[in-house]
Amino acid sequence: MALRVRFAPSPSGYLHIGGARTALFNWLWARKLGGTFVLRVEDTDQERSNPESVRAIFDALRWLGLDWDEGPEVGGAFGPYFQSERRALYREVAERLIANGAAYRCDLTKEELDQLRADYKAKNPKGEFVYRGPVRECTDPTKPHVVRFRVPREGATHFVDKVFGAISTPNSEQSDFVLMRSDGFPLYNFAAVVDDHAMGITLVARGRDHVGNTPQQVLLYKALGFEPPEFAHLPLMLAANGEKLSKRNASVGVQDYRDRGYSPGGVLNYLVRFGWSHGDQEIFSRDELVKLFDWDRVGKSDGKFDEKKFADVQFEHLKRPELTSSEDYASMVAPFLAARGLTAPDGARLAAAIPTIRDRAHTLVEAADLLDFFLREPPVMDEAARPLLTPATAPYLETLKMICVETEPFAAPALEARFKAWVESSGIKMKDVAQPVRVALTGRKASPGLFDVMVVLGRKATLDRLDRGIRIATGS
């Protein structure tokens, strides 16, 4: 049977970094085996679901490059892909279950059930409350009621997990769980099973926080006469303090990292290495991941999210041309340049400047800052740097100007050789003359190498900037 996996987010917020990881593992598996990656929106909770979240999640997935083969906005033969549009199907399946006795209508209210639970807890503080109904038969289907699944009293339910192996839970622990709410909407476990089957999903890969749902789902597959899919649960990504990852203890939105100037490749790389490994290798291109990913290399233990490591992994992606081409770099940094008013930068100069900042820009936000003086004419003069242009430094700039005019070709090695020769013969220290030159050229106290900067700027702009530096130095 052809591999079909899915990512099924509920649109009640931004795409969580943990959710992105789940999506990634599913996507990788589909891409590796030529399977189908389905996106399904689990919007059965009317209260929490909202269209802004749907938008945000789609945007984040697209930004990460996790494209779906079937789902909202791309279609497919198994739609609709919003659960809110599939209610007729859930109702129909629920009726079938009631008809064959696997489920029953229950008109016990939430409050009554809470009371039952409380009473039980009062008497058995150490026991587990298990609801086994119906305590009261709901004879009138027109009255508000939920539909509950009749869990077998005996035996155990087991399944084989692709990462954890065999897992089994005694049925005596399981309450008669709700399939359909009184408002007619299905509950997660039920909708997921109905849809995963209807959509032909062959492997359900999700976070480990879902292992407790799996027995209930397996029970449902059995009751419906469906063949259960394979299951794979991912170890959890916890916050640095060991608690469940949340907005309270970390930046958890994929959005957050995009805004701070991380590249999608870097984000994916960090996420996949969290729980999966390939020997000692740390950095992977997307293509490598598709080729190398496998479930038998997925570990079982939860881990703690590490911002520092994340930052470093993503820096590697920005640093290496084989992972981020100059063209990709330029287009990724464009929005950040635009944010500082550089909406239509000189493309050729930008392309030339990028190699000089790769080792310096840890994020695209930093990249835009480092690129700024290359692309702005004249460059912004940093107030802290200006004092370095004293009258005494003007002769240095004059000499460099002369060298710039004479040197052919206008290339870094030749420029550097001539300038250094002059510096040495003058008995000055390179470090004393370099800073004034840097300030004249860039307006800053720190920048890429002087001669690389000159070459990127070209002879004309270099001379113009040196002239400006001389004017500032001499106060004219």
Next chain:
RNA sequence: GGCCCCAUCGUCUAGCGGUUAGGACAUCGGCCUCUCACGCCGGUAACGCGGGUUCGAUUCCCGCUGGGGUCACCA
């Protein structure tokens, strides 16, 4: 608390009976240097505890301890 799961440096991990227990991030030194970076070299740092099994356990089994998840008309 019931049920389920997990356990190697601070963190992510390699290891699948015999290794000086490896890598990466972080951290601490040093080198390189026109600034800032990058890079390079080196240091500190881990098998939770107790029983087995075995000639030999980080590795296999059991218990303990510790950690996590989950117990809704949320997903």
